[in-house]
């Protein structure tokens with residue numbers, strides 16, 4: 001308890017002087033990307049091929065920003081979005097051929113007939129994306145959410161050109177419906193869809209999805225997840241790194257394999273979730289984990305493939321929403337603390353040069369990760 005209270009004091013000091021890069025062992029620092037700009041509940045930042053940015057506000061707004069920080073509202077769907085807590089507009093993804101076809105994908109929660117629903121939809125950009133056309137929205141997939149939390153919501157295209165979608169276990173606590181281990185639900189899983197269909201269908205199943213011939217929903221790519229909050233493909237190798245938010249004790253980082261079962265709610269991190277003994281075989285353990293002494297909710301980042309910080313090359317960066325700590329890890333090695341930032345890290349972002357950024361949910365700011 002003594003250790004815990006000392007950490008609590010340390011943390012409160014950090015949070016109160018959050019702009020200071022803290023500690024002699026800090027290996028990076030944060031530099032404002034858009035000085036003076038404060039966004040409302042920022043949860044995602046995506047750079048367009050032309051260098052401009054889309055910043056996603058959880059309330060239901062997408063801001064378009066140029067490199068000088070000039071912003072304009074590209075999309076406002078606040079009237080379609082159910083916002084609050086872990087609900088809201090949660091992500092945006094650009095089609096790999098965005099420059100040619102202007103296709104933009106959204107992920108958000110809404111309410112229908114009194115029930116919370118996750119929506120994955122697509123719309124077209126106008127004027128090379130200066131505006132996103134609300135009227136062109138068409139739905140790709142909807143998934144009912146039994147509780148308000150653990151909605152996942154991250155979407156991204158893989159190097160294979162398919163759309164990946166992360167969904168949480170449906171919520172509450174402890175996964176009362178057992179969705180994580182149920183391959184017949186889309187909840188608690190990472191999905192993979194082919195959205196380049198010509199037959200008028202919103203999507204088709206990629207021919208090598210693991211359950212295309214049975215054994216589970218064919219949309220599933222990996223399963224046994226609790227609440228995947230931010231994941232990414234290594235820009236060099238294509239490896240898929242995913243952060244899965246823990247329940248009571250352990251936050252985890254996973255390297256995702258096709259068809260893999262990541263253990264929830266049998267295990268939390270590398271530990272049995274309840275009791276001392278649990279099934280271990282066929283459950284893929286995390287690459288890294290940390291206890292709730294060091295944070296409370298993991299936010300996944302990216303493998304650093306930029307040039308500005310050679311020291312970080314090949315490290316997977318991730319952070320914690322509550323403590324603001326940022327770590328780096330390589331497979332088979334211990335995680336390294338890079339910075340105790342004091343920020344409420346809601347997301348990381350990667351630019352065209354593979355340099356990395358963090359979003360601070362607390363003050364609504366965006367920071368570039370730089371050398372000390």
Ligand SMILES: [Ca+2]
Pocket residue numbers: 224244252262263264267268269286
């Ligand atoms: Ca797990």
